[in-house]
Amino acid sequence: METTLSSLKEKYExxxxxxxxxxxRDIARLLGSSEAQLLATGIGETVTLLEGDFREFLKEVNTMGRVMALTRNDDCVHERKGVYNNVSFDSPHVGLVLDPDIDLRLFMMGWKYGFAVNENDRFSFQFFDKSGEAVHKIYLTDDSNKEAYEALKAKYTAADxxxxxxxxxxxxxxxxKPDSEIDVAGFQEGWRNITDTHQFFGILKKFGVSRTQGLRLAPEGFVQEVSNEAVETVLQKASETKAPIMIFVGNRGCIQIHTGEVNRLVRTGPWFNVLDPDLNVHLRTEAIAxxxxxxxxxxxxxVTALEVFDKNGELIIQLFGKRKPGIPELESWREVVKTVADF
Known part of the structure; x- marks a missing residue:
């Protein structure tokens, strides 16, 4: 193991x-390794391995005060500043962080490894799934409590x-499944009878339909395929009109949500970015299929959403209008959507 780790460290450097x-993350792909394994080459120097119940860890993150939460997939990064308030778990594997700023859906079966990391005095806690891919990262900001960070790190430092x-x-x-094997009429009826958007996943599962297949087989008037530039158009319009929106970005272990306005939008090469004081989103638009x-x-x-997928049918990003359960969708969001869809 020592030789392997030493060899990987040399290759990484x-x-x-x-x-x-x-x-x-990109270097890991280049080397045929994983981000978690590359990070582990720094253990004893800039990296500390963590252990313990990460659910309990998350309940203590608020001691650090204002931090930056980062959740990403291959093609979109969502960074939001705030405090980890109201952390709860309905089951051993599913939890929530419910705060106007830090708003997360947690799927803990996807959390395997945790590390405390010092990247040139940029301090963070980083969590990875069994494949070594990052599920969630928490970075200190200038407003964070560094002593609380050190205390949390010490409490959860792995003995080994x-x-x-x-x-x-x-x-x-x-x-x-081939469309011919799907009960399309039953699926469409189920869709029409949804009373809460969270029921949608259950409908897909019940009829054995993938997400993009479900969009293709949707009842008439419920789905419209639009241009792959639509996400930029929608964000631009929301920015111009100050329409409050919701931005969902996730992976197997975490979904991170921003609710509010977006203001400063910037294109840098293949990335389209939201660069606001408390929110950064980086979207690789060339990956949109x-x-x-x-x-x-x-x-x-x-409830109307803009859903963006990669070539494998994986969800990259979702946009909604700002909303709360039981409250009708904002008309300002519907006006934004009209810039890309005509139904």
Missing amino acids: AARVENPKARI QQLEITTEAYPPTPAE KTYVVKKPSEAGI
Whole structure:
């Protein structure tokens, strides 16, 4: 193990010299490794391995005060500043952080490894799934309590800092059933009878339909495929009109949500960015393969979303109008959506 770790460390350091602007996630792909394994090469120097119940850890993050939460997938990064208030778990695996600023849905079965990291005096806690991919990161800001960070790090430091970081790939996504094997009429009826948008996943599961297949088989008037530039158009319009929106970005272990306005929008190469004081979103638009405007019924009327997918049918980002359960969708959001869809 020592030799393997030492060899990986050398390769990682060489790759960083050759690719000074590359992120650790990209270097991991380049080396056929994982981000967690590359990070582990710094244990004993800039990295400390954590252990314990990460649910309890999350309940103590508020001691650090204002921090920056980061959740990402391959093609979108969501960074939001705030305090981790109101952390709760309905079951051993599913939890929430419910605060106007830090708003998370937690799927703890996806959390395997945790580290405390010092990147040139930029301090963070970083969590990874069994495949070694990052599920969530928490960075200190200038307003954070550094003493609380150190206390939390000490409390959850693993006794064995030599633990081997092993990774396990997820099984491939099952192939879609042919449309001819789907009870399309039943699926469409189920969609029309949704009373809460959270029921949608259950409808997909019940009829054995993938998400993008479900959008293709939707009842008439509920889905419209739109241009892959629609997400930029919608964000621009929301910015111009000051329409409060919700931005969802997630992975297997966490979904992170921003609710509020977006203001400063900037294009940098392949990335389209929201660069506001408390919110940064970085979207790799060249990865977008399909974009849909999707309508779902609720007790308070229709809820409209912009859903953006990659070539594998994985959700990259979702946009909604700002809303609360039981309250009708904002007309300002519907006006924004009209810039890309005509139904």
